[in-house]
Amino acid sequence: MPERLTELFRRLLLFDRLWLFLAVLFSFNNVFQGLCVGDFGWVLTHYKYFFEHPEFISHNIWLTNLIGGLWYRYVSDTVIGFRILFSLIIGLSSFIAYKYLSSGKKVRFAGFGVFLTVLWINKYCLNWYYYDTLTSLFLLITSIFLLRAVDEEKRKYFYISGFFAGLSVFVRLPNFLVFACLAVCFFRGRDAFREGALNSLRYTAGAAFGIVLCLFAIALMGHWNYFVASIYDVSSALEESKSYSFRQIFFGIWGRVFVDVCSALLFVLIWRNLHFSIFSRNSKLYFFSILLFCLVLHKYLIFWWVFLVPGMVILLMLERYKENQSSAELCYISLLLLITPSFGTNPELGMRNSIYGLWMGFPFLISSVISGGSKLFSVLHENRAVFITGLIYICVYWLPYGIFDDMGSRFSMISAIEHPKLKYTFTSPQRAMVFEKLLVKLNEMKNFKYAICQNRIPMVHYLTDMLPFVAAPWPETELGCTIGRNLKRSLEKNFSLPLLIRAKYATKAEWPKVKIPVEDHLNVSNVIAGFVKDHKYEKIWENEMFEILIPGKN
Numbered sequence: 001m002p003e004r005l006t007e008l009f010r011r012l013l014l015f016d017r018l019w020l021f022l023a024v025l026f027s028f029n030n031v032f033q034g035l036c037v038g039d040f041g042w043v044l045t046h047y048k049y050f051f052e053h054p055e056f057i058s059h060n061i062w063l064t065n066l067i068g069g070l071w072y073r074y075v076s077d078t079v080i081g082f083r084i085l086f087s088l089i090i091g092l093s094s095f096i097a098y099k100y101l102s103s104g105k106k107v108r109f110a111g112f113g114v115f116l117t118v119l120w121i122n123k124y125c126l127n128w129y130y131y132d133t134l135t136s137l138f139l140l141i142t143s144i145f146l147l148r149a150v151d152e153e154k155r156k157y158f159y160i161s162g163f164f165a166g167l168s169v170f171v172r173l174p175n176f177l178v179f180a181c182l183a184v185c186f187f188r189g190r191d192a193f194r195e196g197a198l199n200s201l202r203y204t205a206g207a208a209f210g211i212v213l214c215l216f217a218i219a220l221m222g223h224w225n226y227f228v229a230s231i232y233d234v235s236s237a238l239e240e241s242k243s244y245s246f247r248q249i250f251f252g253i254w255g256r257v258f259v260d261v262c263s264a265l266l267f268v269l270i271w272r273n274l275h276f277s278i279f280s281r282n283s284k285l286y287f288f289s290i291l292l293f294c295l296v297l298h299k300y301l302i303f304w305w306v307f308l309v310p311g312m313v314i315l316l317m318l319e320r321y322k323e324n325q326s327s328a329e330l331c332y333i334s335l336l337l338l339i340t341p342s343f344g345t346n347p348e349l350g351m352r353n354s355i356y357g358l359w360m361g362f363p364f365l366i367s368s369v370i371s372g373g374s375k376l377f378s379v380l381h382e383n384r385a386v387f388i389t390g391l392i393y394i395c396v397y398w399l400p401y402g403i404f405d406d407m408g409s410r411f412s413m414i415s416a417i418e419h420p421k422l423k424y425t426f427t428s429p430q431r432a433m434v435f436e437k438l439l440v441k442l443n444e445m446k447n448f449k450y451a452i453c454q455n456r457i458p459m460v461h462y463l464t465d466m467l468p469f470v471a472a473p474w475p476e477t478e479l480g481c482t483i484g485r486n487l488k489r490s491l492e493k494n495f496s497l498p499l500l501i502r503a504k505y506a507t508k509a510e511w512p513k514v515k516i517p518v519e520d521h522l523n524v525s526n527v528i529a530g531f532v533k534d535h536k537y538e539k540i541w542e543n544e545m546f547e548i549l550i551p552g553k554n
Contacts, residue, residue, distance in 0.1 A: 015111070016102060016109070016111030016112070018111070019111035019115040020094065020095065020098050020111045020114060020115070023091075023111070023114050023115040023117075024091040024094055024095065026115070026118050026119065026122060027087045027091045027094065027122065028084070028091075029122055030083065030127035030403055031080060031083045031087060031127075032080065032083075032424055032425065032426055033403055033406070033413040033425075033426050033427070034127065034403035034404065034410075035079075035422075035427035035432075035435070035459075036126075036128075036405035036406060036459070037405075037457050037459035038456040038457070038458065038474070038507050038508070039130075039404070039405065040082075040126070040404075040405075041457065041458035041459025041461065041462050041473070041474070042473055042474045042477065043064075043068065043082075043128070043129075043130045043131075044068075044082065044128075044458075045057065045458050045461040045462045045468070045473035046064075046068065046069075046473070047068030047069050048072055048462055050066065050068065051069050053467060054221075054223050054226050055226060056468045056472075057226075057471075057473065058230045059218075059223055059226045059227040059230040060172075060227075060230040060231060061131045061170075061171065061172055061173075062170045062214065062218060062227060063134070063167060063171045063214060064130065064131040064134050064170075064171050064172065066217075067129075067134065068129060068130075071085055071129070077421060078423055078424075078425075079128075079421060079422055079425045080423065080424045080425055082128045083128050083129075085128075086126075086127060086128050086129040086130075086133055089129065089133050089134065089137050090118060090121065090133070092137065093137050093140055093359055096140055096141065096144060097110075097144075097360065098110050098111055098114045100144045100147070100148075101113070101114070101360070101363050101364075106330065107363050107364055107367045108367045108370070108371050109363075109367050109371075110367070112366065112370075113362060113364070113365075113366040113367055114359075114363055116362065116363075116366055116388075116391060116392070117359060117362045117363060119392065119396075120309060120355060120358060121356070127404060132172070132341060132356050133356070134171045134172075135171050135172050135341055135356060136356035136359070138165075138167060138168040138171055138175070139178055139337055140337070140359050140360075142161050142162075142164040142165045142168065142181065143161075143181065143333045143336075143337060145157045145158075146158070146181050146185075146203070147184070147329055147330065149161060149199070150184060150185070150199075150329060155202055158185070158199050158203045159203070159205060159209075160206060161203060161206065162202065162203035162206025162207035162208075162209075162210070163206040163207065163209055163210040164210065165179060165206070165210065166206065166209065166211040166213075166214070167210040167213075167214060169210075169211065170211075173231075174343045177339070178336070178340055180336055181333065181336060182200050182203060182204075183332065184329055184332060185197075185203060186200075257314065257339075260307050260308075260310045261311045261314055261315060262311070263308050263311045264307075264308055264311030264312040264314070265311075265315070267308055267312070268312075268377065268379065268380070309355075310354045310358070312377070313334065313358065313361035313364070313365050314335065314338065314361075315376055316361070316364065316365050316368055316374060316376070316377065317331040317332075317334050317335050318331075319374060319376050320374070330360065330364065331364075333360060334357075334360040334361035334364060335361070337357030337358075337360055337361065338357040338358070340357060341353040341354060341355075341356040341357050342357075365377075366388070368381075369381055369387060369388070370384050405507070405508060405509070406428070406431070406510075407509045408428050408513075412428050412429075413426045414429070415427060415428065415429040415431075415432035415433075416432065417432050417435060417436045417439070418436060419436075419463055421462070421463055428510075430512055430513055431511065431512060434512050434543055434544055434545040434546065435545075435546075437543050438543070438545075438546045439463060439464075441548060442460070442464050442466075442501070442548070443464075445499060448466055448496070448498065448499040448550075449466065449495075449496055450468070450490075450495055450497075450498035450499070451466035451467070451468070451498050451499040451500070452468070452469050452470055452500050452501070452528065453468070453473065453474070453475075453501050454475060454500065454501070454502035454503070454524075454525075454528055455476070455502045455503040455504075455518045456474065456476060456503060456506065456507045456508075457501065457502070457503050457507055457546070458473035460501055466498075469487070469490050469498035470483050470486040470487055471486045471489075472486065475524050475528065476524050479523070480524050480526065480527045481523075483527050483528065487527070487531055497535055497551040498551075499549075499550060500537055500548070500549040500550070501547075501548055501549075502546070502547060502549075503545060503546055504542070504545060505517065505545060506519070511545065512544055512545040532549065535552065536551065536552030536553075537551055538550060538552050
């Protein structure tokens with residue numbers, strides 16, 4: 001690599017606080033653009049009805065809903081408001097990770113490593129506040145307090161760490177896996193087992209306090225029966241659903257770990273052997289040939305990069321685990337942070353959610369590549385400027401396309417929708433047009449108190465005042481038997497028959513431009529079809545993407 005370029009690269013990396021500032025600034029990148037009517041609408045509806053109508057939402061993400069509900073009531077009820085909340089949490093996570101990793105020089109170039117982590121997270125995760133975002137923050141705080149407790153031998157940090165671990169279970173139930181952090185308590189000490197047992201009790205006491213506090217708040221707010229019912233629904237789904245069974249989820253994660261590691265090994269193998277004899281190792285031609293390889297590979301294997309980074313972090317953790325006591329603890333926590341956000345997710349996603357656990361491991365990887373010291377990644381150290389440039393390119397090149405469920409270029413997202421909650425939110429002209437027509441028509445049908453929003457459009461509940469008739473803003477996230485039971489319960493309570501709003505095509509990717517057929521999920525479509533037939537529903541309006549049906553006269 002040219003000496004001038006190497007020197008420039010080295011000097012740039014020394015500005016740690018500048019990189020941290022850029023990381024926080026970049027976390028606000030996806031605030032204004034994109035309209036997701038599926039996942040985003042589902043969580044927003046939970047926040048909207050958390051206080052006023054808790055019976056119509058799920059409570060297995062109770063603490064997430066509480067914070068979202070408080071934000072909705074006292075700060076902002078707009079779509080952009082919850083994107084700002086997401087950005088604030090990512091920015092706070094960046095700052096917390098940097099403060100710990102840079103203290104005592106645990107990781108060199110911590111600011112730059114955190115900046116690359118934010119780039120990666122913004123490229124591959126959702127861009128609004130929800131349970132995975134909060135999980136990322138709580139697990140990070142839990143881990144850092146635990147590591148500080150071990151490093152500084154301060155007992156109070158064990159209690160604080162355990163407290164946040166207890167709270168994290170109510171952010172998202174599968175977060176109970178974070179209690180595996182207890183193993184760190186036995187990593188060091190003159191009397192390792194005795195001291196570790198005492199520290200574990202302190203950690204457990206803090207966790208118990210966090211759990212009891214949440215349970216007390218749930219009971220005090222009158223949400224206890226809803227919370228228990230949500231737990232029952234989750235357990236029923238695990239028993240009855242083939243795609244969400246414990247076995248599928250557990251082995252789906254480890255299958256993804258295997259793919260991650262194999263992808264990283266393949267990448268290192270290719271990079272190690274990509275030294276063409278016609279190029280000089282120090283020539284500019286070599287530099288740009290490697291960079292071109294990186295760009296071409298990324299263009300045609302976009303999703304492969306999602307596997308690569310977690311795999312490289314896992315390999316590095318395994319390699320550096322026995323280096324010293326401090327590294328062993330950091331490696332263990334980093335691996336746990338990679339796995340925990342993925343536990344309990346759909347096995348089709350596998351460890352994709354591991355991006356939320358990269359706060360510790362990714363900066364450690366970047367530091368090892370730049371500083372050297374890793375035998376496995378020594379070839380990347382020799383070509384570190386190329387490797388880092390490639391990583392930045394991956395994020396920057398796809399920056400215009402990094403908005404979840406609005407997959408077109410952000411340069412085409414220039415149209416707003418006339419609705420007070422969608423102020424300053426821009427999407428493609430086609431999407432804005434068809435969705436606004438639906439909202440205008442629904443505004444004329446205020447005599448309906450309830451609605452069923454079928455085929456992945458829970459955002460309609462958030463943007464209107466119609467309550468979910470099936471006690472689920474997004475019916476397809478429930479089992480068919482659960483929806484059938486909820487329909488029967490609503491009829492027994494003499495609820496007025498609902499409006500039926502449904503998408504004619506899947507609201508994924510570049511809809512309405514790309515029309516993907518709707519699939520029946522967990523037999524929900526058949527259950528709703530039977531309800532429609534029994535009550536003689538008639539279609540009264542449709543456009544190219546949506547349709548509205550009303551119950552017929554008996």
